[in-house]
Amino acid sequence: MQRVLGIETSCDETAAAVVDLEGNVLGETVHSQIELHARIGGIVPELAARDHARNIDAVVRRALDLAEVALDDVDAIAVTARPGLVGALLVGVEFAKGLSLGSGKPLIEVDHLIGHILAIHLRRSGPGASLVHQTPVFPFLSLLVSGGHTGIYRVEGPRAEDIVELGATRDDAAGEAFDKVGKALGLGYPGGPVIDRLAKTGDASRFPFASPMPSKKSAEFSFSGLKTQVMRFLESHGPLSETELADVCASFQKAVVDVLTSKLVAAAEREDVTRIAIGGGVAANRELRERITDLGVKKGLTVILPELASATDNAAMIAYAGALGFSRGECASLDLDPSTETSIAAQTRKGRGQRG
Ligand SMILES: Nc1ncnc2c1ncn2[C@@H]1O[C@H](COP(=O)(O)OP(=O)(O)OP(=O)(O)O)[C@@H](O)[C@H]1O
Ligand SMILES: [Mg+2]
Numbered sequence: 001m002q003r004v005l006g007i008e009t010s011c012d013e014t015a016a017a018v019v020d021l022e023g024n025v026l027g028e029t030v031h032s033q034i035e036l037h038a039r040i041g042g043i044v045p046e047l048a049a050r051d052h053a054r055n056i057d058a059v060v061r062r063a064l065d066l067a068e069v070a071l072d073d074v075d076a077i078a079v080t081a082r083p084g085l086v087g088a089l090l091v092g093v094e095f096a097k098g099l100s101l102g103s104g105k106p107l108i109e110v111d112h113l114i115g116h117i118l119a120i121h122l123r124r125s126g127p128g129a130s131l132v133h134q135t136p137v138f139p140f141l142s143l144l145v146s147g148g149h150t151g152i153y154r155v156e157g158p159r160a161e162d163i164v165e166l167g168a169t170r171d172d173a174a175g176e177a178f179d180k181v182g183k184a185l186g187l188g189y190p191g192g193p194v195i196d197r198l199a200k201t202g203d204a205s206r207f208p209f210a211s212p213m214p215s216k217k218s219a220e221f222s223f224s225g226l227k228t229q230v231m232r233f234l235e236s237h238g239p240l241s242e243t244e245l246a247d248v249c250a251s252f253q254k255a256v257v258d259v260l261t262s263k264l265v266a267a268a269e270r271e272d273v274t275r276i277a278i279g280g281g282v283a284a285n286r287e288l289r290e291r292i293t294d295l296g297v298k299k300g301l302t303v304i305l306p307e308l309a310s311a312t313d314n315a316a317m318i319a320y321a322g323a324l325g326f327s328r329g330e331c332a333s334l335d336l337d338p339s340t341e342t343s344i345a346a347q348t349r350k351g352r353g354q355r356g
Pocket of ligand 1: 010011014083112115117146147148175176178179191192193196204207214253280281282283284286311312313352
């Protein structure tokens with residue numbers, strides 16, 4: 001059995017995992033820095049890098065222990081090399097280089113966004129294991145919704161060259177909008193999971209925020225105007241009761257989910273693709289998961305959801321994308337340098353829409 005060790009340090013999670021070529025997660029661990037950054041209300045790059053450096057060794061050892069393997073038993077070492085915070089990425093990349101050099105195992109570089117897109121292939125056993133997993137078949141459309149990225153991709157295969165961005169956000173990412181609205185509502189960082197929880201009891205029709213860039217003809221998104229709508233509303237409204245807070249969360253979340261689901265399904269129809277998937281931290285959102293499943297099924301599409309642990313940042317998705325790279329014979333050199341940019345070609349320019 002071929003096994004790959006994956007290492008992820010692109011943002012505020014120090015994570016490691018051992019995964020096989022079929023996507024079975026043999027052992028994984030995620031050390032979150034949320035508490036560290038929550039005190040300040042957002043991610044501080046230098047603190048993130050220092051915290052990765054403090055924890056990476058223990059995190060990697062723990063993942064190997066949980067998988068009940070030694071470094072000698074893995075076939076390759078995969079690491080997130082892009083996109084992300086450079087200082088944070090450097091910690092993982094340099095650590096992985098050291099492991100590769102010391103063990104003689106090949107080093108595989110992974111694009112974090114491709115990790116998110118392919119995370120639907122991962123399976124975990126035991127309680128909490130997903131029942132919605134389906135073996136993916138290319139092509140599929142992926143809605144990637146994370147803290148730093150939001151877009152719809154046509155995925156013909158697992159390499160960057162096989163992935164076409166059909167449209168992305170012109171400004172904020174969906175997760176960023178959740179976090180900024182969460183902060184304005186006094187819900188701390190990150191806002192996404194809290195808004196998701198509060199929205200459950202809220203009335204989504206109470207405050208009808210307009211869905212941003214609603215035209216289904218375009219796969220581009222914009223979330224900064226929606227964030228401003230919520231902020232203006234809060235300024236004019238004054239302190240919210242508990243019920244009103246839940247209603248604002250439900251109304252905001254509905255506006256986001258409306259635009260994400262309708263554009264993904266419209267893009268699938270336009271592209272004549274019958275399989276749709278979601279990925280990234282916001283793919284853990286309960287309403288998004290339910291509504292994309294309902295709408296997809298209604299339109300005769302196969303809907304593929306990642307397990308909850310595969311949606312937010314994790315190293316299993318990096319190990320899996322790395323395992324596919326390893327099986328193609330890829331091997332990075334020891335002068336591998338991290339980058340802030342994804343390797344997937346961009347169509348949408350932030351702030352300016354489609355590239356001309
Ligand atoms: N249940 C949820 N509902 C809505 N948003 C959520 C939920 N859970 C997590 N998020 C959001 O997901 C984001 C984190 O996702 P992820 O870890 O994939 O992002 P990232 O790695 O920081 O960004 P990127 O992957 O673009 O580099 C945060 O913005 C968080 O608020
Ligand atoms: Mg991520």
